Amino acid sequence: ALPICVVFALIAARDRLAQGARCCIIAGVDSTVTRQLCHYYLDRRRLLSPGNSNGFSAGEAGAALLLTPARGGSGPQLQVLGMGISHETATIESGEPLRARGLTSAIREAMTEASVTMDDVSFRVTDLNGEHYKFREAMLAAVRFRYRPKKHVFEVWHPIEYLGEIGACIGPCSLAIAWHAGLKGYAPGATALCHFGSDEGDRAAAVVRFVSN
Numbered sequence: 001a002l003p004i005c006v007v008f009a010l011i012a013a014r015d016r017l018a019q020g021a022r023c024c025i026i027a028g029v030d031s032t033v034t035r036q037l038c039h040y041y042l043d044r045r046r047l048l049s050p051g052n053s054n055g056f057s058a059g060e061a062g063a064a065l066l067l068t069p070a071r072g073g074s075g076p077q078l079q080v081l082g083m084g085i086s087h088e089t090a091t092i093e094s095g096e097p098l099r100a101r102g103l104t105s106a107i108r109e110a111m112t113e114a115s116v117t118m119d120d121v122s123f124r125v126t127d128l129n130g131e132h133y134k135f136r137e138a139m140l141a142a143v144r145f146r147y148r149p150k151k152h153v154f155e156v157w158h159p160i161e162y163l164g165e166i167g168a169c170i171g172p173c174s175l176a177i178a179w180h181a182g183l184k185g186y187a188p189g190a191t192a193l194c195h196f197g198s199d200e201g202d203r204a205a206a207v208v209r210f211v212s213n
Contacts, residue, residue: 062163154188
């Protein structure tokens, strides 16, 4: 369940802030660069290698987020508008037909809470790691939402391509990337959909929006 921990943490932080806390810190640190894990994923043909293109690269990283109540006119900020959590029964090793129902449900819950549609989303920041399963799941989830084709050849960002599989860190890292993209002006738009999944079937999504002031 590690990749989706950031959304559980965001929900807990929202409750603490609503109770009067001035700020909260969410941090994630993880590594798949260990002998035990590398052998585990190699045995299951899930690690990228010269003989297997359907796999991921091991990685390790740490990231932290500082959260405060949204304040108008307080400078650049990334606002969390909505969150969603669900479960997928057709996990990567289950052998069941994948229909992306869990990820679809998490995305729908996040967008409903944020009062947005897919037309309002400019880009996605995801935990896609190079495995065909995750790309197929993300595609199936996206096509379940109606949107205007002329706008939505929208970008799908997958930081794991450059960082390696970083487990629990991908959540805070993705939000940090969305914030930095807005701050530096290279984001394709203000609103991003972040979504994550675990091998155990947990799925989570968050809708965020960069506000310049």
